[in-house]
Amino acid sequence: KWRIVFPDNGRQRQDWKQASMFYSGNRIQTTKYTWFTFLPQNLFEQFHRLGNLYFFFLAVLNWLPPVEVFHREITMLPLIVVLLASMIKDAVEDYRKYQFDKMINFSKTRVYDK
Numbered sequence: 001k002w003r004i005v006f007p008d009n010g011r012q013r014q015d016w017k018q019a020s021m022f023y024s025g026n027r028i029q030t031t032k033y034t035w036f037t038f039l040p041q042n043l044f045e046q047f048h049r050l051g052n053l054y055f056f057f058l059a060v061l062n063w064l065p066p067v068e069v070f071h072r073e074i075t076m077l078p079l080i081v082v083l084l085a086s087m088i089k090d091a092v093e094d095y096r097k098y099q100f101d102k103m104i105n106f107s108k109t110r111v112y113d114k
Contacts, residue, residue: 030101031097032097033094
């Protein structure tokens with residue numbers, strides 16, 4: 001497949017050097033995570049959901065001896081299952097985005113100039 005790019009060479013040619021400092025590459029990146037930021041960033045996003053915060057609050061509350069209702073591990077189980085399922089779904093989605101970006105970035109490109 002070919003990508004076709006139609007540049008606007010009028011006014012933008014004058015500001016090209018100034019604008020090129022802010023864009024170091026010409027690649028497309030739609031992924032949200034990297035290998036190093038996946039776990040902390042995903043957990044940060046997961047705990048912005050009210051349901052996950054509720055289960056986290058119950059798990060923390062159940063670790064206090066006077067309030068303990070169930071076994072500590074059983075209270076953490078729903079939270080862990082939901083977090084793992086969401087993490088796996090987000091990882092698969094991000095990997096598919098990475099593959100698509102890689103396909104687009106390595107495709108041949110035709111540039112038409114006036």
